[in-house]
Amino acid sequence: MRQFIAAVTFALLVSLAPHLDQATTTTQAVDLTPTGSSSYATTTAESVAPLAAPRTVRQKGRITKVVDGDTVDVRLTRSRRTIRVRMIGIDTPEVHGQVECGGPKASRWLKKRLPRGTKVRLASDSTQDRSDHYGRALRYVIRAKDGKDMNRAQVRVGNAEVYVFDRTSPFKRVAKYRASERRAKKARRGIWSC
Numbered sequence: 001m002r003q004f005i006a007a008v009t010f011a012l013l014v015s016l017a018p019h020l021d022q023a024t025t026t027t028q029a030v031d032l033t034p035t036g037s038s039s040y041a042t043t044t045a046e047s048v049a050p051l052a053a054p055r056t057v058r059q060k061g062r063i064t065k066v067v068d069g070d071t072v073d074v075r076l077t078r079s080r081r082t083i084r085v086r087m088i089g090i091d092t093p094e095v096h097g098q099v100e101c102g103g104p105k106a107s108r109w110l111k112k113r114l115p116r117g118t119k120v121r122l123a124s125d126s127t128q129d130r131s132d133h134y135g136r137a138l139r140y141v142i143r144a145k146d147g148k149d150m151n152r153a154q155v156r157v158g159n160a161e162v163y164v165f166d167r168t169s170p171f172k173r174v175a176k177y178r179a180s181e182r183r184a185k186k187a188r189r190g191i192w193s194c
Helices: 002-019 103-113 150-156 174-186
Strands: 058-068 071-076 082-087 119-123 137-143
Touching: 058 082, 058 103, 071 119, 082 150, 103 150, 137 150, 150 174
Parallel strands: 082 137
Antiparallel strands: 058 071, 058 119, 071 082, 119 137
16 A cells, blocks of 8 residues: 555656756655565656646747747746747757758748747647757747747748657647648748758
């Protein structure tokens, strides 16, 4: 019974950790056996199924900087913190280091449509991680004034290709993004004419 309670408690902590602001979760082996016994029960994220599907994180903010065609900095309305956002589901050519064909155009296009101060809504995808290995928040970026999904817009105009990090668990909007990509390819727009 103690092992079950420890497993459920751990699963609850793991599922809540992404919702805590700058939280750190640490796990340790816990002795759940009666005194005098030498066996230990250890719970890990791999051994415990989550209690519920992750919820979508929704945030509001203003653009402070367009870093490149698929990354922006956003000052959040509630916390006043500025976070770096990697746009879910897309990949644009590089502009830092080795400049790739279409990279500068993708960055210019996004800067024109999301100038500093533009109000945006951010949304995570419950099928994806909340952040990448660089610590950037993974989000859909929606322009507040017209509800336009800027991630998909980059694909539609040919500035980005669809990017699925884990092929076994694609993001929720992948079908719409792929349809936009097929049309851009067929019309040889943007990177599809490089």
